[in-house]
Amino acid sequence: MAAAPKINTEPTFRDIDRSVLRVMEPAGLAYWAWIGFCFTLVGIGAAFWAHQIYAGLGVTGLRQPVMWAIYITNFVFWVGIAHSGTLISAILFLFRTKWRTAVYRAAETMTIFAVATAGLFPLIHLGRVWFFYWLLPYPNERYLQPDFRSPLVWDAFAVSTYLTTSALFWTMGLIPDIANAREAASGWRRKFYTVLAMGWQGTDRQWRHYSMAYLLLAGLATPLVLSVHSVVSWDFAMAQLPGWHSTIFAPYFVAGAIFSGVAMVVTLLIPMRRMLGIQDLLTEWHFDNLAKVILLTSLVVTYSYVTESFMTWYSGDPIEQMTFHMRYFGPWGPLFWMMVLCNCLIPLLLFSPRIRVNLVALWIISIFINIGMWLERFVIIAGSLRVNFEPSQWGTYHVTITEIMITVGAFAWFLGLFSLFSRFLPIISMTELKEGIVWLRKALKMDRVKAA
């Protein structure tokens, strides 16, 4: 029979706790330097945003007809990143997939911060951000309410729901682990964790309700993931604009989201397991499975590209064909082909089991995918706007420093938050890992499972 990738089944429950809790011990200077660096960039980005609010959106490269570009691209990109988290933590949980246990906490954390980052961009791109709350229904003396027919309102609902729900899900998962941390820690940290643990003790009563609720939350999160990125895709598909208006967008964007998200998980985890010294918990086996998910979603995305192109050709509609002609061979054609390379071709390497477990290769591939998926959104959003129904109004877009700095700030914002978390809260779920180990031992026909 085929040899499965290496799995570490040695650790005892105690080892697990040790290695996870060790990560949470006070950090060194390098770490704080990194954190400082991140939040400095965040500060710079914020300053540029402030100036943009003061001066007006004219400071961006946006123009007639490219009314959306980098900001919305970032929004979609980060929402997409978020999705893998929920996929791994909820969907795979329902499928009772075992390899998720070691990675899901990190993935889910990524989800939270990715959504928190994504959520900034709809605000940043608004012409009058100080009125953003008009997108939400609230009682007011003028009886003015949002138009629920607008995709942007669906977005507001979907994204905020997503943020809330995944935050709850994440918090629930954390509670038992924090209780563990509480036992291990001392001094102010102990107080800190004591508060966060909310007095969890793992009694049968607690576990009983906890497990049920966890299952149900997973059940809710699963369709939520589908809906959120579908809604995001509908921000575009609802328009008549060629290149935006396409029925395949919903599932295609969902697949793309998971694709980019899992790639981002890999991008983050591979260095992290090294830095945090948790190689024995995050093994080849985990990455092999992550790689398979990437491969699958990559194929789905490719299928969507092909279908779209075919349907455009088949439609015989000159306007739509012009849009796609420009997408392939126009001035931004290189972006498109770069995207094809990153999203369709390079991931094919993952058909080889050897590459799937070669972490260096896998990491590089995942980087390419991140780039490719960002480009995909940009090509779709800005690229389709450039070439519209009204040839006299075609016009191209040039990015400005403001947009670049705000984008950089947002990336720093995400990395900073994630790094903070990875040191202060258990980056790997001890509880679930223990469950996983139990299962593994059984699976591998090891003698009667002893926790010790």
Next chain:
Amino acid sequence: MSAIAIVSSFADDAECAHAIEQLRVAQVGDFNTFSPIPSHRIEHAIGKKKSPVRWIVLAGGISGILTGLAITIGTTYEWRLNAGGKPLLSWPPFIIICFELMVLLGGISGFTSVLALARIPTAEIAPGYNGRFGEDRFGIVVHCDEEQAERIESMMKEAGAEEVVREGV
């Protein structure tokens, strides 16, 4: 009530569950357990009904849908505005709003119901709790009075308890 708490720790949820079954057969004292991971075996052994959380979540979800219908239809009719000739009652969009609210309220109710039912946040530590129970030991704490103590201790030992401690309360 009972004066003594007998705390016994197990290395394995199977043994722990076994012990619990015996306790229930013997009908001595009342007990509660601690475990580092959720264990079906233990849950079976204790044999309580399924958690009511699922009904609360269901209720939450349904109320979410109703809220969705209320605000979409309500606001639409508050001001019957024509946008792009689309009908006032534009169901496809409304369905989306309802769905999101269903998930939102469902999720929130699920989370809060756990807090309520599992009695957290709480400051008090249950008698007999021990850090190891969060790490790698399954524990049973039996509350009983003097005369039963001996019997229970032996019962636990037979069941495979690594150590059995008697704590006065």
Next chain:
Amino acid sequence: MSSNPQQAHHERAATKPRPVESVVGNTMQKVATAMIVLGAAEFVVALSRGASAIAWQAYLVNLLFFLGVAQGAVVASAAFYLTQAKWGGSTPYRLGEAFAPFLWVGFFLFFGLYFGRSEIFPWVTHPIPQKAAWLNVPFLFARDGIGLGVMAAVSFAFIRASRGDDARAWSIATDDIELPPPSIRRLAPLLAIVYAVVYSLIAFDLVMSLAPVWRSTLFGWFFFAGAFWSGLVAMVLVATVLRGRLGEHNLFTNPVVMHDYGKMVFAFSVFWVYLVFAQYIVIWYGDLPVETFFIVQRVHHMPWSPLSVACVVLIWLIPFVVLMSVRTKKTPAILGTVSALGLIGMWLERYVLVVPSLSLDAIPFGPTQFFISIGFLGAFLLSAVPGLNRVAQAATSGEPVGDDAE
């Protein structure tokens, strides 16, 4: 369980299938044959009576439906391998492969369409210059013919591998995270990919091109997801039926297995409605005549709108509401009924996709279409007999079932 698993595997692997004792044999064969005769006769009569249009519509609808069921089931089996499903030993695999022989039947029946082309494809009678490059008779029959051929070939290669000892041994080796045998690891993904491509093609050519102006990028996906689901429910239906006929010790009496089947029926019916909605809302919102007319004429336009609603009810609403609770999933009678209704719904869906393009203002359903459908059903059942016996045998062979369920 055995102390030495490896050895156990080999023992099991050694037990070759017993000769087919017709659990589902003779009677069914007779009935099926009779149905085929009926259908064929009616078809001929219809053609001679000049009702050829109706006859060919029925022919196309049923071809699409039954091919979909047969292929969907095989793909389901492949999907089980990809997800390393162990909850039913080898039986779910056998069940998925049971209808495969119809793939070849369908492959040949497809070429029958050639003689009805002018009745079915509007662009044959009124060619469309812009689309002539794609919509022309030789190319269409060539590409789809090849597609279906490849599809069947890959399917059978896969089935052969899947029936092989290794695969069988793997499938019944409980508590094991080993991967399936290499042949499967190659063929299962290949099958899935070919399926997506070929069935998208079929969807575009045999359904979308009936309304040549219309287009929907999601349509191919929607079509093969539907076919997959129909295969799934067909399997579940068979499972619930066999359950009663295989004595008390068969796999299908295991509530855990039923629960798993139930979950799949539930999940993929939801996915189907998701795809429906994803197409509907985009077209509804976009308001482009070239897209809307297809929906309007089916969903908003009498006499078709009730049928469209019926599809959604049968394929999504009923499974969704009924199968939400664990108990119903575990109750074979309920699960079986839901699946049966689902199958009908799926047939109806194909019907609503195809026929309005050809007859907008009336539902041309009559004895002709009924009997032709019967004929196809007959062919389908007949070709399923040997497969079903394999299922019966696997289900009763008392294989251990992975305990990761629950």
Next chain:
Amino acid sequence: MKKLDREKPSTPISRRSFIKLAATAGAAAALPGCEPAARKLIPYVVPDENVVPGVPSFFATTCAECPAGCGVVARIREGRVVKLEGNPADPIGQGALCARGQAALQGLYNPDRLAHPQLRGSDGALRTVSWDEAGKMLGDRLTAASKAGKDRVAFFGSPQGPTFQKIALAFIGAQNSSRAIFYEAINQEPARGAAKTLFGRRDLPTYRIDQAEMLISFGADFLETWQSPVELARQYSLFRTPQNRRGALSIGRATYVGPRLSMTASKCDDWIATAPGAQADVAWSVLNVLVKNGKVSPNSGFDLAALTKAVANFDPAATSARTGVPAETITALGEAFGKADGALAIAGTDDSSAHLAAMILNSVTGNFGKTIMFFEGSPAEDTSTPDEVDAAVDAMRGGEIDVVFIAGANPVFTMPAAARIAEALQKVPFVVWAGGVPDETAAMASLLLPAHHPLESWRDTAPRAGVRGLGQPVMQPVFDSRPVGDILLAAAAKSSSAKLPWTTTAEAVKAEWLALASKAESPDSEDFWTKVRREGGLFEEQHLAALTLDTSPFKAAVPTAAQMQLSVYAYPHIFLYDGRGADKPWLQELPEPVTQLVWDSWAEIHPETARGLGVGKDDLIEIKTEHGVIEAPVLVASTVRPGVIAVPIGQGHRAYGRYAKDVGGNAWAILAAGATYAEATARATGTKRALVTPLGNADMMGRSIVEAMSIEQLAAGVLPESHEEEVTGPYEMYAPWKYPGHKWGMTIDVNACTGCSACVTACYAENNVPTVGKDGVDRGRIMSWIRIERYFPNATEAAEAPQLYLAPMLCQQCDHAPCEPVCPVFASYHTEEGLNGQIYNRCVGTRYCENNCPYKVRRFNWFVPEWPAPLNLQLNPDVTVRGAGVMEKCTFCVQRIQFAELNAKTEDRELRDGEIVTACQQACPTRAITFGDSNDPASAMMRRRDDNKLRNYRALEELNTKPAITYLRDLYREKGKA
């Protein structure tokens, strides 16, 4: 004043009532208008009895932006003029007003206008002086000069109407001088010359294109800058309206002969590309064809022999050899011209030979009195002859002049280098300049006097026989300025003892008009005075003049134009005219219709020639003639004949305010006196200057945005075939909405649209649309709510399509507006009257609406818009000024709709059809736009649709957006059909 005050306006719309109004208001302004008062804002604590807050009043006056002299009605709100519109009573503008005329407002409110009298010190620096000081100094200088001898004082200015000319002459007379020069850079001297030779009269004929069946324009851009564009555009649109001619439905046939495909040329059937100056050759050749074909009407009085001799060397073949115009083209032209029942030839070149030929063409075909006519009592010539001008300049150069008073003209800019005017002015010890924004000439003046803008002063015009326009002040002066006439009279009074008939312009004008009263035999002069102010002038019957033909010119053979390797052709910019438009941001930002370029001047070069010169787009080239040098970026386009570099006149100011200064190059600088072209050499400077345009792509790609059909198709009743696949069966997703009351709609006749962009300017003025400057346009932030779409027919269409597709594109107010449902906050929604409403203060700026707008007519405020004071005084109080971060767009002038509906309500009556007139509709010289209620089948708008069913189309109809605007297809003549 109080007496008249009672006749307050009810509605501005019906013509009669607002003319009445114009008079009252006019009277009201009469007094404040003529006293040199500093700008007053009206405090409502002490209300001015003429001003009711929120209610506009209207003044009839005249336009001074070009010699055409259209009548104008000024709309006043709270004492400020906020908009100029055509005066319907005036036979020239007939209620329409071109972009330049409307932009006069930005001349009035120009932030760079001279605020106080200024004196140039010995160091050349300017210092502000009081009017008294300035007056005294001027008086002294004049006294000295007139004492010094005869003709030592000169007046140099534009002819600002008969009365002003009298004042100027009186002034000069009082200075013991006769040097009064009335100068127009763009004048009709060649035409006058031709008239002189042929009929012995120097006045200009009146044209009736609409009476013709065929029109040949030898380089006359009559839709842009030639003579009276608004009037001629109106005539041309009638000429092009399909009508039954000799039993067949047809449109007038127009041919343009000239070096460049101007906007005018683009609206003609054919453009015969000739080298500049070769038009005359072709004209004579056409005449040759007529003569040969015996088309010379016997009673035309021509001596056939002489004629034959005159045109002898203009045989089509010969001409073809010289000009490169195919002989058969010329022959066909001649034959058609001869056949036509009513034909007209006009010439717009600088050589009188072409004018002469044109006039003879009209004459021999007996079209005088029909399509072209001279009237009794045509106004005396208004401009001085070139010789007079030269004489004066020479006198200056010769130091024979001590004081020159310059008003209303900018000779330093507009006079060709050849005239060496700058040099001449340096020789004049005391140059007085009176005007608005200090220009190049002011830069050379010793004394600068802020003069009233025409809209602030009394004036009159006499554009042609039977038409006298009366200009009255429409508001109090914006700056501390005075009427030029008053300055002259005051100066004269100070400087000499001569008895002057009047002391102020106001007085002079009134006196002049009361004199007219007797002619107009109206008993009560005050009634007459009220009447003419009400109607904005005196418009009388005209009587044909008896013409005496002088055939002498044919004794001598006519010279032919010289051949040139490379020539530069300078044409007046449609919006900047001779350069006076350059200080107005509206005009600078208005894309030139054919090139679509803004905020610059350019060198239009044919691809071949460009290849020859080795230059490409945006390459800055140096164009050199014997007279001078300019630089301009290259625009490679086939809209100009090979071997010709076409350069617009009007840019290249080195002064003249912030908007004009240092924009482009001055084409006047490379021309000979009175010439429009010159032999030139060009070389690349190696640097580039990007030409800026709001235009994205010039190819329409066969999309249904601007549609055209041939008159033959129309006659045959067949539609141009469409390539769309047909959707069969029902496809409507949603039930239609009900519009119980009004449902506003628009019909736009693309055939009538000339591209003149008057509608665009009107929209800027009416809706407070900000300008964004060159950089803004370049970054795709132009704000125009309505734009002129310009597309070139692509290769496949070229043979059969119009020369250019030109049509206004504005918000289509779609019933199924894609922009509306995507707005999350209902800022964009549909009103009960079918308007696509945009609620500015609800908009949060997601910009999704614009993304989803197929027509791309929505505009986003990227920054806070700015109107440097006092430009802000022009803002229309009825329309919100939008802040940053807000989307804006055309609303069918919802404020006008509201106003009319309110009036109807207060008067308790139904709204009348035509009561609401959108700004764009009002401005359109050719009436291409009709607005109305589509629920009312009898409305003019609906009737126009129904009467032209076959021509109806909707932009991008296949998107099912259901626009409220229906276009009528452009019409063209299938090539090779007579």
